[in-house]
Amino acid sequence: MPLFKPEHRQLLKVLHPAREEEVSEVLSGLAAFMEEKISPLSPRFDSLAEKITSARKSLLENGICLIPYPSRYGGLELPFSAYTTAIELAGAADASVALSVAIHNTVADGIFLFGSEAQKKTYLPGIISGKKLASFSLTEPASGSDAKAVRTTARRVGREYVLNGTKMFITNAGEADLYFVLSATEKGPTSFIVEKSAPGLEFGEDLPKLGMRGSRTSEVRLTDCRTSAENLVGREGEGFEQVKTMLNSSRIVMGALCVGVAQVAYEKAVTYSKERRAFGGRISDFQLTREKIADMVTGISAARLLCLYASRLKEMGLEFSSEASQAKVFATETSVRVCDQAIQIFGGLGYTSEDVHRHWRDARLLTIGEGTSEVLRMLIASRELARSL
Amino acid sequence: MSTFDKNAVEESIRLKESSGGSVTIITVGRSDAKKTVKEALAMGGDRGYLVVVAAEPDPHDSLTTAYLLARAIERAGPFDLVLCAEGSSDVYAGQVGPMLSEWLALPFLGYVRKVEIKDRVIRCEQTLEESVRVLEAELPALVSVVSEINEPRYPTLLQIMQASKKPIEEVGSELLIDRRAPPRLVTTVGMTAHAMSRKRVIFEGGPEATSRKLVEALRSEGVLKR
Numbered sequence: 265m266p267l268f269k270p271e272h273r274q275l276l277k278v279l280h281p282a283r284e285e286e287v288s289e290v291l292s293g294l295a296a297f298m299e300e301k302i303s304p305l306s307p308r309f310d311s312l313a314e315k316i317t318s319a320r321k322s323l324l325e326n327g328i329c330l331i332p333y334p335s336r337y338g339g340l341e342l343p344f345s346a347y348t349t350a351i352e353l354a355g356a357a358d359a360s361v362a363l364s365v366a367i368h369n370t371v372a373d374g375i376f377l378f379g380s381e382a383q384k385k386t387y388l389p390g391i392i393s394g395k396k397l398a399s400f401s402l403t404e405p406a407s408g409s410d411a412k413a414v415r416t417t418a419r420r421v422g423r424e425y426v427l428n429g430t431k432m433f434i435t436n437a438g439e440a441d442l443y444f445v446l447s448a449t450e451k452g453p454t455s456f457i458v459e460k461s462a463p464g465l466e467f468g469e470d471l472p473k474l475g476m477r478g479s480r481t482s483e484v485r486l487t488d489c490r491t492s493a494e495n496l497v498g499r500e501g502e503g504f505e506q507v508k509t510m511l512n513s514s515r516i517v518m519g520a521l522c523v524g525v526a527q528v529a530y531e532k533a534v535t536y537s538k539e540r541r542a543f544g545g546r547i548s549d550f551q552l553t554r555e556k557i558a559d560m561v562t563g564i565s566a567a568r569l570l571c572l573y574a575s576r577l578k579e580m581g582l583e584f585s586s587e588a589s590q591a592k593v594f595a596t597e598t599s600v601r602v603c604d605q606a607i608q609i610f611g612g613l614g615y616t617s618e619d620v621h622r623h624w625r626d627a628r629l630l631t632i633g634e635g636t637s638e639v640l641r642m643l644i645a646s647r648e649l650a651r652s653l
Numbered sequence: 654m655s656t657f658d659k660n661a662v663e664e665s666i667r668l669k670e671s672s673g674g675s676v677t678i679i680t681v682g683r684s685d686a687k688k689t690v691k692e693a694l695a696m697g698g699d700r701g702y703l704v705v706v707a708a709e710p711d712p713h714d715s716l717t718t719a720y721l722l723a724r725a726i727e728r729a730g731p732f733d734l735v736l737c738a739e740g741s742s743d744v745y746a747g748q749v750g751p752m753l754s755e756w757l758a759l760p761f762l763g764y765v766r767k768v769e770i771k772d773r774v775i776r777c778e779q780t781l782e783e784s785v786r787v788l789e790a791e792l793p794a795l796v797s798v799v800s801e802i803n804e805p806r807y808p809t810l811l812q813i814m815q816a817s818k819k820p821i822e823e824v825g826s827e828l829l830i831d832r833r834a835p836p837r838l839v840t841t842v843g844m845t846a847h848a849m850s851r852k853r854v855i856f857e858g859g860p861e862a863t864s865r866k867l868v869e870a871l872r873s874e875g876v877l878k879r
Contacts, residue, residue, distance in 0.1 A: 289813055289814075289817070290810050293692075293695065293807075293810060293813040294810060296807065300807070325809070327810030328810070330810060331810065340810060340811060340814055
């Protein structure tokens with residue numbers, strides 16, 4: 265099945281009637297590239313038979329991260345919803361590659377939104393063109409979604425900052441050239457760019473995971489790690505607001521990634537339901553299978569629409585934090601449910617075949633990572649209650 | 654775009670990168686074939702030329718296709734080399750290349766797997782059944798390539814966007830049909846899949862007995878000679 269589908273084109277037409285043709289050409293080119301270079305390797309990434317390194321590099325060099333950025337940094341200046349769709353397609357091609365790329369580009373977003381012009385010129389073109397890989401180092405052993413409780417410290421010493429602490433569950437750790445690190449200064453949470461070559465920067469072992477096995481996840485240890493004061497992002501104490509904003513966009517993207525995962529599991533289940541025969545007929549003829557298929561596709565369409573709605577609000581410069589959280593909660597939980605139903609349709613084969621249950625294992629991460637469903641529900645409720653007052 | 658055509662486009666871009674010059678992408682099709690021209694421009698072509706036909710061309714009418722391409726090539730301006738695929742991926746008649754060389758009065762170097770150009774001489778390797786033939790010709794010439802010649806590149810997203818800004822000239826096929834145009838000699842009257850049937854014979858017994866029965870059956874069918 266092609267990754268870029270008529271429904272993507274239709275939605276882009278609704279969102280951006282004047283640019284639909286241009287965006288569709290770019291996304292169908294991207295899809296053709298991924299169908300050939302990424303999708304066939306996806307089972308091998310899951311079974312750890314092959315590393316994602318070279319596929320990820322080729323995808324980055326193809327330009328996926330250039331999509332939403334201005335041309336002065338080498339970007340394509342296309343709408344954010346085109347990028348959201350690109351990550352959905354990448355999620356369908358391979359969830360681990362998509363996760364690694366999306367987290368990488370969250371760092372680009374942070375530098376673009378909050379970095380100085382010098383930082384943007386130094387780092388942004390390299391990150392979005394894939395010459396440098398980036399890692400968003402936020403979570404700690406004792407603080408995840410609760411970013412205000414950051415324990416990693418940063419102390420100014422002359423023209424440098426000295427960082428101490430441990431970051432946990434960090435995607436791209438050890439592989440990335442740049443680390444966007446949240447640390448606490450006297451004025452509060454503060455963001456820094458730390459280069460891989462910085463003294464005192466070390467990485468833990470690659471953590472074994474239920475899914476998303478192709479993407480590397482490990483500790484980032486900072487022991488008297490020095491970074492230039494020029495690498496302070498914004499001002500001291502602004503870090504919490506910065507990461508909150510970065511996470512809002514990232515949550516839309518993670519939702520979209522899960523839509524892609526759900527889409528591929530759904531397509532496999534539909535194909536199988538038309539082939540598998542029982543009681544003298546195809547299982548797709550049974551009402552209970554049909555109910556599953558109807559619910560799966562309805563969930564996928566609704567999740568995709570929520571992600572694109574939040575993307576459009578962001579493009580228009582409107583408030584979108586609640587919608588981004590809604591998109592992530594709904595899309596990730598829908599994805600887990602759709603992948604679970606796909607296993608059910610496959611029956612015993614679904615439980616034993618890596619190529620079916622890996623989608624459920626991949627999707628399962630994202631009701632936790634980038635804000636748990638529980639924390640996001642808290643944010644949504646707070647926002648909505650504040651609105652209604 | 655057919656995968657064979659992608660090989661021809663890729664080779665033309667490689668030649669441009671190594672020897673200079675420019676690449677013009679030319680095709681015959683309905684107006685939506687512009688999308689295909691754009692694809693080739695994204696790969697690295699410099700300009701496009703689309704001969705627009707009112708109805709989908711008959712895939713077996715190679716003579717008309719070759720004639721329209723020949724007239725389009727002449728109108729597109731001076732050239733040194735015409736590259737095309739060994740055949741199309743739908744009917745794979747493999748006739749357009751040789752016919753085109755006749756219309757343009759060019760030497761035809763067909764089914765080549767390697768191309769080199771030096772001092773206006775083109776040198777190609779042609780794969781035969783059990784050997785490789787090396788051919789040379791002076792430019793201008795026409796070459797048809799086989800799929801093993803290269804691995805076509807995927808355009809980057811930036812190149813896809815830039816392709817939209819490259820010029821594509823469209824010309825109606827009626828403007829290219831003149832007195833010299835060939836009559837239509839071939840019309841597709843129908844296409845059906847080849848019917849396959851199996852005999853579904855099962856031989857019972859141990860390995861020795863069943864293999865003997867198999868050989869006997871193959872002999873009686875005339876598959877094996879006694």
